[in-house]
Amino acid sequence: MAPPQHDVIVIGAGFAGLRALHTLRSAGRRVAVLEAGDGIGGVWYFNRYPGARCDIESYDYSYSFSSELEQEWRWTQRYATQPEILRYIEHVADRFDLHRDVHLGRRVVRAQWDEAAGLWELTTEGGEHWAAAFVIWAVGNLSTTKQPELPGQADFRGRILHTARWPHADVDVTGLRVGVIGTGSSGMQSIPILAGTAAHLTVFQRTANFSVPAQHRAISGAEDAAVRADYPARRARVLASPSGLGFRPRREATVEVPEAERTAIFEQAWDGAGFGFGLAFRDLLTDQSANDLAAEFIRDKIAQIVTDPTTRELLTPRDHPFGAKRPVVDDGYYATFNRDNVSLIDIRTDPIDRLDASGIVLASGATHALDVLVLATGFDAITGSLLRPDIVGRNGLSLRQKWSAGPITYLGLGTHGFPNMFTIAGPGSPGLLINVLVGIEQHVDWIADLLADMDERGATRVEATEAAERDWGAHLLARTEQTLYPKARSYYMGDEVPGKPRVFMLYTGGLRDYRRILAECVADSYAGFEFDKD
Ligand code: NAP
Secondary structure, X not given: OOOOOEEEEEEOOOHHHHHHHHHHHHOOXXXXXXXXXXXXXXXXXXXOOOOOEOOXXXXXXXXXXXXXXXXXXXXXXXXXXXXXXXXXXXXXXXXXXXXXXXXXXXXXXXXXXXXXXXXXXXXXXXXXXXXXXXXXXXXXXXXXXXXXXXXXXXXXXXXXXEHHHOOOOOOOOOOOEEEEEOOOHHHHHXXXXXXXXXXXXXXXXXXXXXXXXXXXXXXXXXXXXHXXXXXXXXXXXXXXXXXXXXXXXEOOOHHHOOHHHHHHHHHHHHHHOHHHHHHXXXXXXOOHHHHHHHHHHHHHHHHHHOOOHHHHHHHOOOOOOOOOOOOEEEOOHHHHOOOXXXXXXXXXXXXXXXXXXXXXXXXXXXXXXXXXXXXXXXXXXXXXXXXXXXXXXXXXXXXXXXXXXXXXOEOOOEOOOOOOEEXXXXXXXXXXXXXXXXXXXXXXXXXXXXXXXXXXXXXXXXXXXXXXXHHHHHHHHHHHHOOOHHHOOOHHHOOOOOOOOXXXXXXXXXHHHHHHHXXXXXXXXXXXXXXXXX
């Protein structure tokens, strides 16, 4: 085999992969990015469904590594829409000349560590071979879509669309009968928009979900100028916050705050905080009584909004703590069910039996005629895109084998048996429990520093130790047990895919603690990692 042309191969050209390319290339490394899609942007390239937008404020869901970039980009909305985010990503790629090292249409199907050569050898779906000393998986937590196989799907004469594989050309549902399966963020964001033009919209709900209002608004010139003048302080506030959103939860225990004051705090958060509603108090995800109060507040809001009593009850979440399953940030979701052209079907009590030529048939025999069926059914989350390729480490150990009972990592960055391999913002890290942009930048900078340290040591190989990842696994579990997360069936726990191991896959200790732990690891000469030269 010819000597490899690259020091580092990064898989995925979303926010994480592009940041890795820029940072590592700027450090003088030869980097290639392999991207399965036909364009850059990762989830923001694929998730083009109507209403798709971020629920982290635009300024905070942006790169922080370049003050020039911060100053030249103008965000127009408090929560950027998918097209605006994709334009931003394209702008970054042009601005930092990233396209030349991104290779599109390359789905990596196999990665094999060659111990003798000290190289990762990668194979793409098209049969190409790539090699590099280091491999970085920047494949995202929510990128392998879940497409339920409905019996009779081939018979259906209408169109089936998945929110995360939405066509690039406009989909016009004017005058059509539309069905939506799934009421997570993608479903709840698209339902109000689809209802606006469809002749009739039928929502097939399995689990009622908590949602808080996004409170979208345009960003005025004055507000934008104020943010740009204050960017460093804003970034510092984000880094000092537990979730990377810049919010500091109130210190008091929820139940200790007098009722009238507590309600006023919830009202204020409901009216303005968007996703930050969940951070109104510090203990909403650790104390059941506190959580009950927040959940009851939202149930009351639903009761005030939804007029039909049966629909209202169906939309009211009662089977999990608020926030233990990813809550949604919506724009008029509950009110949409007051429209005459919208109906809600409870598929928990009357499940979908099959599709026939004209639409959905329920177990009871009831039929719902449809022209378009939207699958907002989500993803094989967190580990899906890491276990889809065949990743083979030292001594023929496959990642699928190693993670057969759930992901095992050290700090969410490396895993024993897989030298010179890193994951970004994936399992074992805070991942999507925090502002993932912050998590991504933190990981990329940490890896870049580690590679620089290896150069100084004269080391060519790095690998997490078994003991370190065992301790990290125990720490993850201990932190999770302090929370209410295990009380919900969620994709954080692997519940979204039948047969997936049921373990909580992320670090729940928050951004600040995680940053401290990573810094301590560095200060301790990368304790928990082994090098071929110390
Ligand atoms: P999701 O949260 O996993 O929701 C999937 C929905 O489909 C759930 O209601 C689920 O019901 C239902 N479902 C799945 N399989 C089904 C089946 N076989 N039959 C019937 N119903 C089924 O997926 P998502 O809405 O795409 O969102 C995923 C994540 O992406 C979000 O949590 C968020 O982190 C991210 N996201 C963010 C934004 C944003 O930032 N604004 C927007 C969209 C997505 P059950 O609950 O009963 O399983």
